[in-house]
Amino acid sequence: MDESRLQELGQSYLLPSNLASADSLSEVFADSLWSFISFEANYGKTLTQVSNLSVQLPDDQSFALYTWAVPSAEGGFNFHGFLWNKQWKGSQRLLLRDFGAVDAPYRWLKAGDWIGAICYDILTTRDKGQKVYTLLTFRPGLSYHTKYIDGIELGSKSERCHFGSRIFNIRSNGDERYARRPYRVQFRYNSSLSAAVRWDKKHKGIICDHLAPSKSEL
Secondary structure, eight states: OOHHHHHHHHHHTTSGGGGGGHHHHHHHHHHHHHHHHTSGGGTTOOOTTOTTEEEEOOTTOOEEEEEEEEEOTTSSEEEEEEEEETTSBSOOEEEEEEOOSTTGGGOOEETTEEOOOEEEEEEEEEETTEEEEEEEEEEOOSSEEEEEEEEEEOOSBGGGOEESOTTOOOSBOSSOBOSSOOSEEEEEEETTEEEEEEEETTTTEEEEEEEEESSTTO
16 A cells, blocks of 8 residues: 555545545545554655645654545535554554534543544643643534644553643633633634634744635625
């Protein structure tokens, strides 16, 4: 299995003519990707030619997160992911399962459950002297989109991996108030708009900006 073959398989389920069989075609892609990451020599490869797939690693290259979305015949998307951590004891690869977005800020998820979304950046910071990894993710929807600032606690083995973190000491993000301390911060906005949630090097923080219609004529 090589990158060009993964590219072909990844594009096949995105074709409008294949929508009815998108689920089965995406399973072939997922199985092939799992086979690809089963070879140690493929660790760290970001697979830039595979346009349906996002591969993100933190600065220290300590783990690799693979995320992708599959269009649903009913509309919307189904989200999938793999996590590869070479430091884990036992199995070093974890299949991720979309938990859904209900009460997403308050879910501390483990053993492969995660708020399904496309990860587009991994930030490395420190909290109380400890290294902390923060995920920036995007979950498109029909009537609204959501961007998350999510945490990940890797643990010593895959069974102890958690999505969500206690580092978010926040009760409001400007548009949304939290009833209690969240495990992740979410920004929801109308699907006719676009918004950027990104790391700003100058201010050394995460900012949300460029809120604007996604179509120039609007």
